[in-house]
Amino acid sequence: MINYDSIYGPAIKQFIDMKTKLGFRYTFGKLILSQIDQFALQREEKTTGITKEFAQKWGEERGNESERYRYDRIRYLAQFSSYLCDLGNSSYIPRLPRHPKNTFIPYIYSQKEVHALFKAADELRFVKRNANSCLICMPALLRLLYCTGVRIGEALAMTDEDVNLIEKYLRVKDSKNGKERIIPISTSLASVCKEYRHYRDQLPSKDRSDYFFMNTNGNKCGKGVAGWFKKCLVKAGIRYTGRNHGPRIHDLRHTFAVTSLASMAEAGVDLYASLPILSNYLGHGSIGATNHYVRLTANMYPDLIKDIDMTCLNVFPKPKNYEAN
Template sequence: MPCATVWPAVSLRTRNQFLSYLRRWGTKTQTRLSHIFGLILNPCVNTLWILLLCQNGFMNRKEGFIMSNKFNYRSVYAPYFKQFIATKQSHGYVTLRTEWIFLELDKFFLGRNVTALGITREQVEQWRATRINDAPATIYTKYSVLSQFCRFLCKVGYDSYIPRMPVNPAKNSFTPYIFSNKEMAAIFCACDNLRLYDRHMSTIQFIIPAIIRLLYGTELRISEALSLKNRDVDLEKRSIHIRKGKNGEERLVPLSDTLAKVLKQYLHYRDKMPLPHIFDVNGFFFVSPNGTYCRSGSVYTWFRKVLAESGIPFQGDHKGPRVHDLRHTFAVHSLVKMAKSGMDLYYSLPLLSVFLGHKSLGATDHYVRLTAEMYPNILKDQKGIGAYLFPKPNNLAYDGNN
């Protein structure tokens, strides 16, 4: 099929997308181009087979599941940013947020042609003046990272101004969105009914039904779920191995029989795609059709579509509902289920804390408070845990200076 007969039938958007795709893959074979375009225009050809053909016959690409190097620091502080991050990582800390903050600082110092090492108070104030759109919680996080880095510079021999931390926004002021059982059923139904209208090999639409159920059924964080390797998921033993959670903690997460069945169904279709390293133990469990790592931003985008299909309004402006609210929802639903079954939450709370990957009960008791507010009748008989988590004012000891 000559290309001349193909182009008129192709929309401008499809044409530009496909040419961009070809340039990205670096093909120069005109014959192959015409054959692939013929397939794309054929409505009888299944989208999946187009993806398979592009992977297996048309495009030859070495997939290493490696993300692009976004953190290319170029300022005078570049080696110290890298050294600081390496030190944090060696102690088990997750540094992704720190790396992004350093990238922002790197651009700031580079834009002002800073060549002398040692951060001054004036530089901190100038940088702060540029962050007019950051939320208070974001500013607090950035100041925390900057303060740590300034202390690090002092230790390696470069005197720096250590900024004073701003007021910490109240952590308990934010109330997560807790989905009802009816809303969760609608979300699952919407996930199963998603349709793909654009043929992009980078789309992650086909993982959405599985990953949404996984996030709700295991309370995993989105970063933990997307970082799972094939070796971490044992469907025979019904368990998931989280090697490096948010707090650098390692834990095993059990899978229910129904959730294991969902993941097996996902693998059944995923493994049909002839992708390099698809069966490697160190390959990612969740991948896009072109074999690359699935990004959290793509999951957020699809989740908003799911919310719209479910009739659940998305408020925006950090008000949700968010993907992370699936984790909050299951925590509350778990507590409600335990309370209804007659379990003493005083003894059950540590189990939930470990399951969530929290370092302390203090991080978990927020869910109990939230459950008590939403389901007061359910927790009214939980006197033991009520006295522990909700003490009366006359039982509290106050410091006269406070």
């Protein structure tokens, strides 16, 4: 539980409560607002509204942060200050700096690389005994991510009740946009999950959790997944270029989106019909978030959508921000 102890504390709590009731998870917002609260506490602010001096000091560049992080710091202060104005408090709303350019392009795995990743996951072995290892779930987890496009956080948050292997569907509750959705799965993926669950249930865990993907100690899988995935990249011969540059485990979701669009185009499904389908399947907040994949698909599979009028293609915005998680 985060405490808000400055003069802005009560208003910050109300603001966060309003955001969460509107359906926002607001995890990063809570972090920034707690920093604003501490900053106000250190400065011993006495006014109920944000002053221009406070906003300017808060918005000053810091040597250890990116342009994007500074932009977000100022953006959350502006949102909170606007809320204070709505409450009747005179509050200075800072002007946002120019939005930082995002040159990130997701990594799209080839079919050969995907098969190599699966093979690498199947061949993972313990170097030494580790009761908290997530190794046992890696073969099924990677296949599920690639075949459904769910986010890694959504997959790890699934319980046994959320994975219906008889009727063949997944229920995603802990989603980025706070929306619950049902995802059908193939017979082959259901078989993989059944095999994983068979061996998982033989683990000698006394206090087993309800999570579908768990470590050898019976608890929810967490940070260990990233380490095992890097080992899979090495074994598969896929060059890892470093943190935040990938290839990342989240790029399996991007790969799913691009290959799904390509498959629907190959099957003759109209682009304007396939986008809403894919958007709902991925759990995007809007079709705009799915539009980025159109150009990726056009670049990777030019022959599949060569008949689409390029004028029509241009109604979709050029990529600015790819989903990071």
